[in-house]
Amino acid sequence: MQKVFITGANGFVGYYLADQLLQKGYHVIATGKGECRLNFDTDNFFYEPLDFTNAESVSNVLQKHQPGVIIHSGAISKPDDCELNKESAFRANVTGTIYLLDEARKQKSFFVFVSTDFVFDGERGMYKENDERKPVNYYGQTKLLAEDEVSKYEYDWSIVRTVLVYGKRMMGRHNILTNTAEALEKGEKLKIFDDQVRTPTYVEDLAKGIVAIVDKRTNGIYHISGEDVRTPYQMAVAVAEHLKLDASLITPVKEGDFSQPAKRPLRTGFDISKASQDLDYQPISFEEGLRKTFE
Numbered sequence: 001m002q003k004v005f006i007t008g009a010n011g012f013v014g015y016y017l018a019d020q021l022l023q024k025g026y027h028v029i030a031t032g033k034g035e036c037r038l039n040f041d042t043d044n045f046f047y048e049p050l051d052f053t054n055a056e057s058v059s060n061v062l063q064k065h066q067p068g069v070i071i072h073s074g075a076i077s078k079p080d081d082c083e084l085n086k087e088s089a090f091r092a093n094v095t096g097t098i099y100l101l102d103e104a105r106k107q108k109s110f111f112v113f114v115s116t117d118f119v120f121d122g123e124r125g126m127y128k129e130n131d132e133r134k135p136v137n138y139y140g141q142t143k144l145l146a147e148d149e150v151s152k153y154e155y156d157w158s159i160v161r162t163v164l165v166y167g168k169r170m171m172g173r174h175n176i177l178t179n180t181a182e183a184l185e186k187g188e189k190l191k192i193f194d195d196q197v198r199t200p201t202y203v204e205d206l207a208k209g210i211v212a213i214v215d216k217r218t219n220g221i222y223h224i225s226g227e228d229v230r231t232p233y234q235m236a237v238a239v240a241e242h243l244k245l246d247a248s249l250i251t252p253v254k255e256g257d258f259s260q261p262a263k264r265p266l267r268t269g270f271d272i273s274k275a276s277q278d279l280d281y282q283p284i285s286f287e288e289g290l291r292k293t294f295e
Contacts, residue, residue, distance in 0.1 A: 122265020
């Protein structure tokens with residue numbers, strides 16, 4: 001069975017990707033920073049520590065394994081970290097992508113790049129794949145530059161953009177829903193944005209969409225997210241209600257109420273009709289995703 005190479009495999013999305021690919025019978029070469037956090041008991045799973053900002057390391061690992069597919073999901077994805085450490089963000093999100101593409105070329109691997117709704121300015125929301133990209137922060141800018149590199153790749157490639165991923169906590173990796181639950185269980189007060197509109201994505205749906213791209217070897221850009229429109233505040237209140245915690249601890253705020261290093265796009269969210277048509281992608285509802293996160 002084909003070898004699939006994953007960067008960022010120790011991360012939240014990486015775990016679910018590796019799991020679903022293994023279930024489909026793929027041979028998975030997972031890479032990440034430091035020791036392996038993944039626990040898959042199968043001969044089809046192999047882990048390599050990898051710093052993909054080191055060209056020599058990238059070359060050595062890819063030449064050793066020669067995968068037919070590379071899924072690049074590793075990144076510095078916290079917008080404030082990117083804004084405060086632009087050099088590190090560029091090296092991880094742009095230079096690292098270039099190093100991986102350079103090696104992929106030698107093997108003509110299918111290159112799948114995981115990107116973000118933050119390549120858009122958030123002026124109107126419900127974006128389609130060919131809408132104009134105008135990031136409002138440095139994280140979005142690095143992802144735009146990396147997308148440009150991927151789209152110049154001479155062999156098969158796909159770019160998967162997604163929105164605010166959530167789901168069951170894995171290997172200590174939190175997300176907006178599990179963070180909210182943990183804070184409320186401790187009786188902590190939360191201030192959460194109610195002026196940012198998203199189509200939140202259940203993590204297993206995102207992994208399924210990416211695996212469908214690998215299965216079909218589909219080229220181009222795909223928007224993969226949920227269909228239900230929510231603000232982070234609405235998501236947090238839903239967590240409180242679902243777990244019967246105190247929703248009065250959550251205060252809705254607007255971006256102008258306090259300053260963060262990185263500006264956020266106000267209205268994103270995706271039109272997923274292309275993914276539905278090409279990949280038979282059908283996300284679950286936010287309510288169902290919420291239930292699965294805490295079951």
